[in-house]
Amino acid sequence: MPARERARRELRELCRFENGSPFRPEDWADAGVPIIRIQNLNGSKEFNFFAGDIERHVLINDGDLLFSWSGNRGTSFGPFQWRGHVGVLNQHIFKLHVTQGVDGNWLFQALRHLTPKIEMDAHGASGLVHIKKSELEKYLLLTPPLPEQRRIAEILDTLDRTIESTQRIIDKLQATRQGLLHDLLTRGLDEHGQLRDPESNPEQFKETELGRLPRSWMVDYLNQDVYFQEGPGLREWQFRETGLPFLNIRCLEDGFIDKSKAHCISIEEANSSYSHFFLDAGDFVMSSSGTLGRISEVRQPDLPLMLNTSVIRFRPRKASLNSRFLWWVLQSTLFFEQITRESQGSAQANFGPSHLDKVRVALPDLPEQQRIAASLDSFTQTYKAEQNRLAKLQALKRGLMDDLLTGRVRVPVTAEEAVAPPAAPAPVAQQDAHSTIPFDRAPLAPVVNFRAAPGASSVAQADWVAQARTLAARQQPAPYSPEALDRAVAQLAALSVEPEGILQVPDMLRQAGVRFVLLQHPKGSKTSGAAFWLDDACRAEPVVALSMRYPLVDVFWFNLFHELGHIRHGHAAVLGEVLEPGSYRGDDAAESEANAYAREALIPDAVWQPYLESGNHSSRGLRAFARQVGRHHATVAGRLGHDLRDFPRFNSRELRPSVSTEVFERLVLRLGGSV
Incomplete structure (x- = not known):
């Protein structure tokens, strides 16, 4: 057929x-x-x-x-x-x-x-x-046909690997969370932001009613530092369809308030009898009956809102207690072990103010509270970023399956693939229950979501990344090390002054343990580059792939160092990135970090800022500065266009030339014809 x-x-x-x-x-x-x-x-x-x-x-x-x-x-x-x-x-x-x-x-x-x-x-x-x-x-x-089946499977398998890698990271973060919380609330962070070690420095600790704690900390009853209040116990006959909403346990959802599940009491009755139960922005509310410990923060958009029974609110009494530190104390095992002990003997699991009166808390000074809270908040942001990333990946996978498996979108098949003999099925990566992910308890860098530019085809992007992965897997670089990459980046930055310096990229990165792929972007992908790991879990086999979407000299070098920045900082897979000419600022932490890495590699800010402020930005002036710092004048022109928000002024072919077709063809040959 x-x-x-x-x-x-x-x-x-x-x-x-x-x-x-x-x-x-x-x-x-x-x-x-x-x-x-x-x-x-x-x-x-x-x-x-x-x-x-x-x-x-x-x-x-x-x-x-x-x-x-x-x-x-x-x-x-x-x-x-x-x-x-x-x-x-x-x-x-x-x-x-x-x-x-x-x-x-x-x-x-x-x-x-x-x-x-x-x-x-x-x-x-x-x-x-x-x-x-x-x-x-x-x-x-x-x-x-069989060749198209293979391409579809390759695209979907690539997404599966990324999804499974992200899920492993989430599982690891979840498993680490309570241990990190316990360590920070019993060992603290010193003035250098380091976790105290009771084994190496026992003199820094003391024995207390709550166990071993840093010597400078004090132990106090919760009610001395925290105001808490239980709701009034409204009856069903007081409920109204409209009026002032009041909380129940079902309203507490993952740190937020879901008012759609709240009942109401008449505004007149609330004002006359229950105004002292009105909640304020910044209050923490916790379930105290049934499912204990569900906690949320009241925010301004949640108001007006009031308490009801089985929910207790908390807020600091003193300026010496950091509100975010209290948030984490209320979720700690130290807190719940005391609540459980004090409320034993109850027919139903619950606690109230009488139990809270007996609870003790460990308190460092305010600056250390702030350090601890900031560390835990950062960890939580990383965890939620991974969860959001996973949700987006899963949505993308569902969309791609609908497109590719229903025939709504066809994938391109090359002439070579059309006649290739059947290959043994490549197993889809599955989670290994015994696999581990390198992880320390410092907050991880935020990750970047698989995303497309407006109008970009997610199918074309996924296809491009799948092809890049296949080409990268054929290469055999040296073992990867960050130190070797640092040396390679410094050497490549120096070579960027020469038009033919691009030809050295594959060999230098190969020696540093990084696979480099040059792959023409498919129509509709709007893809400039990708940084990912062939071994998603261990992150020891990095890959950087670039397209030829914008073949300008300065764009090539910036995109290269941007993707290498993701590798150097150990970011999760950054697939199908869209970097328009001059897009040096990212929209999240990982992108900003990669952009800063590329800028610093090409022209360090300590050198760049004095020149930028000098105003000597004529063609002659920027060429002189380029010679002074040993960079191609296109790198200077492109950066000026960006920083001064005036690309038309620096956008001539003389100032921002393209990489010649001859150099690209020679680069392709060095890569074994991988375009």
Whole structure:
């Protein structure tokens, strides 16, 4: 059939479904081959074993496609790719034998996209559902030619790896949060911002009612430093459809107030009887019954608002108590251990002012409170940034699956890919329960979201990044080290004065352990560059990819050093960046950090600022300054255009020339023809 023809094909044409064996408890053994059950598909490492004769059809190897045909919607029902040791397949799971001419990774992604529809049609209650083999085989998939299947799978797999890497970071941050909170509230931060060490410096600590604490801290009753108040206990007959809203536990959501879940009391009654329960901006409110410890901050837009029973408000009594420090104290194990101890014996889990009167708190001086609170706030911002990034990645993945797997958007296939022989399926990266992420307890740098410029095609961007990853994987650089990268950047900055200095980029970065890819951007991607890691978790195999979207000399060097800045600062994957000429300022911390790195690498601010203020910005003046600092005059012209907000003045071909076609062609040859 024609190279780009697509057809709707039943699943029975794309693969053969084979059920596992019904292993009974009497078949289980203490050792042998693990039996793969539904819970193991979701990451459980607890296995039963089989020591008997193994039938070949139930033998499962790493990378095999499976389909759980009986399970819970959204979790244990649907397609899986086995990532583990050899095992034998239990019943209720199909093994998929992929038909020749079908890419296994594409089929896996297509089945994931199809699964919500299968779940809707499946038998069973709202939770646990099942489907028959004969029914499953009849579902239709729009099937593109094999080369296009591979490209689709490559794009979606790239996103999967980024999503899984982000989820691992979130899991690590979540696991670290309580430990960090406990350390900061019992060891503190000295005047240099360092965590005190009771093992190395025991003389800096003392024993107190709350355990070992820094010697300079004091222990006080909570009620001496904190004002707290419980709500009045309004009755249902007082509720009104409109009026003044009052809190209940359901209103406390992830640090914020959800007023849509609040009831109301008449304004007249509130003003006459309950005005002393009116909340103020900056109050902290916490659930004190049922689900204990849900805490939110009252903000100005939440007002007017008042307390009710089962919710307690807190605020500092004294100027010597930092409000943000109190916020973290109220979420600490030291606080809740005391609350739990004081409220034991109650029929229902709850606490009130009488219990809080007995709680003690550990208080450093105000400057140290501020340091501790700032550190914890920064950590939380990082955690929330990762959560937001994950949500955006997942939304992008859903959109790409809809576009690519329904045929709404076609992906380009080169002539070489169209005739390439079938390749062994590349397994989709799955989370390894034993993998670790390098992490210390200092707040991590903010990460950058996968994003597109207005009008950019997310499919084209993802396609560009997938191609860049493939090309980078073929390279064999030296081991990466930040120190080697620093040396390479200094040498490349010096070479940037020469038109042919660009030719040294691949070799110098290769020696520093960085893979460099030059790849023409596909139509609609609006992509200038990318910085990412082939090994998302360990971050030891960095990649920098540039397009030729803006082939100006100064833009090439700035984009290169910008992407290297992301690598040097250890930022998470920065995919499909759009850097317009002169866009030296970022819209978040990581972008600003990468921009600052590029500026400093090309012309340090200590040298640049005096020249900028001199006003000697004529063609002759900027060329003289370029010779003085050993940089190409285009670098000076581009930076002047940006800093003075006057690009037209410095935008002539003489001042900002393009990289010659000849130099680009020679660079491509040095990269093995990677464009």
